[in-house]
Amino acid sequence: MTMRFNTLVMPFMLRVSRLGTFLRGNTGSDLSATGQQQSNPGRVGEVFIVGAGPGDAELLTLKAYRLLQEADVVLFDWLVDQSVLDCIPRHIAREFVGKRCGKHSVPQDKICERLVELGLEGKRVVRLKGGDPAIFARTCEETDALHQAGIPFAIVPGITAASGASAYTGIPLTDRRYAQSVRFMTAQFQDPAKEADWQAIAASSERETTVVYMGLKRLALLSERLVDAGVDPNLPVAVIENACCNQQQVIVGTVSDIFQRVLDAAIEGPALTVIGHVVAARQPITVDLLHHSYEQTAI
Numbered sequence: 059m060t061m062r063f064n065t066l067v068m069p070f071m072l073r074v075s076r077l078g079t080f081l082r083g084n085t086g087s088d089l090s091a092t093g094q095q096q097s098n099p100g101r102v103g104e105v106f107i108v109g110a111g112p113g114d115a116e117l118l119t120l121k122a123y124r125l126l127q128e129a130d131v132v133l134f135d136w137l138v139d140q141s142v143l144d145c146i147p148r149h150i151a152r153e154f155v156g157k158r159c160g161k162h163s164v165p166q167d168k169i170c171e172r173l174v175e176l177g178l179e180g181k182r183v184v185r186l187k188g189g190d191p192a193i194f195a196r197t198c199e200e201t202d203a204l205h206q207a208g209i210p211f212a213i214v215p216g217i218t219a220a221s222g223a224s225a226y227t228g229i230p231l232t233d234r235r236y237a238q239s240v241r242f243m244t245a246q247f248q249d250p251a252k253e254a255d256w257q258a259i260a261a262s263s264e265r266e267t268t269v270v271y272m273g274l275k276r277l278a279l280l281s282e283r284l285v286d287a288g289v290d291p292n293l294p295v296a297v298i299e300n301a302c303c304n305q306q307q308v309i310v311g312t313v314s315d316i317f318q319r320v321l322d323a324a325i326e327g328p329a330l331t332v333i334g335h336v337v338a339a340r341q342p343i344t345v346d347l348l349h350h351s352y353e354q355t356a357i
Contacts, residue, residue: 103130103181105173105204107197109190109216110134113302114226114348115141117217125214126150129184131176133169137188137328139303166196170203177209190218194244194271220269223301223330226348227308228341236335237267245273245280256287263289267334274329278317284333289313294337299329304349310337 106125111117118126126132126146134143136156146152155164155172176183191197191213204211220242224231231240241259246252259268263284273280274297285291291314299307311319313333320329 101180102209103177103179103183105177105183105185105209105211106214107185107187107191107200107211108214109218110138110142110186110188111217111302112189112219112222113139113141113300113306114222115139115145117222117302118142118145119214119216121214122216125184126186128182130181132184132186133172133176134186135188138186139188141303142186166199170200173200174203174207174209177204177207187216188219189222190216193218193220193242219271219301219330220332223298223332226302226306226343226345227296227298228343229296229298229332230336230339230341231267231269231332233336233339236339237265239266241266241268242271243268244271245276247276247279247283254283256283260284260287260289263293263334267332267336270331270333272328273331274320274325274327277320277331280331281313281317284313293333294335296332296337296340297325297329298332299325299327301330306345310340 106129108122108125109119110122123145129146129150131151131153132146133153133155136154143152153172155169157163157166173183173185185200187195187197189195192215197213201211201213220231220240223229230237232238239262241262243254246254259266270280277297284293291312293313295311295313295316297309297311297316297320299305299309307323307325309316309319309323309325316331
């Protein structure tokens, strides 16, 4: 899938990017031969905080793809799939600034410092975040630092993991029979003041879908909190590992047994948890169609 995307879709998208550049009135003196804007230490640069989507590179927006072609440097998280990184031209610098529990991590303040440093050097920077920058991505800390330093920035949305996982598994986030609303949350248990309103979740669990980001390591405690708050132990739950990637896995169970099922399946993450009756409304999609070969299709 990655090779098909690079060899067929990428040239088309690059032509779109160059057409946009031409229509904006840029000249060859503004861009290098490959379309990359040259950094200028004599002026302040610019930063684009870009959503990389949930995995599949074909889910990138055209704007996100164009910016990856025009960057001087790309700072990326661990949640950014390799197929997306393959879209970055080889001559563009890349820096890993991921944060992952129990593994090599770059502190958030250091990421902010690096963005400011590159901006003050006159670089065009793409800060590439998995999913959408507005959903649990700590974007505000980075934009605050850029604003304080006087560096212009913009935010480019991406498909959030919940939407991507819903489409690629066939589990609807809403279904008129089961859910009229959706709740996004993280599994935060370290500070009681920041924990979810479990009573409110329990009260709406029969008619609402709850999607938990970054909760795999706390799945047992999550189930315990839900049951203690009064959620039906038999409420359906799905844990989706590597959503929208070729190695995507879906484990289905209930609030009471999902932890053991995930343990038995040796799920390591990244994973998303979907809680609610919509899990039972899963649509029998043909996943292979989402990785269909377009080699014989005219673009």
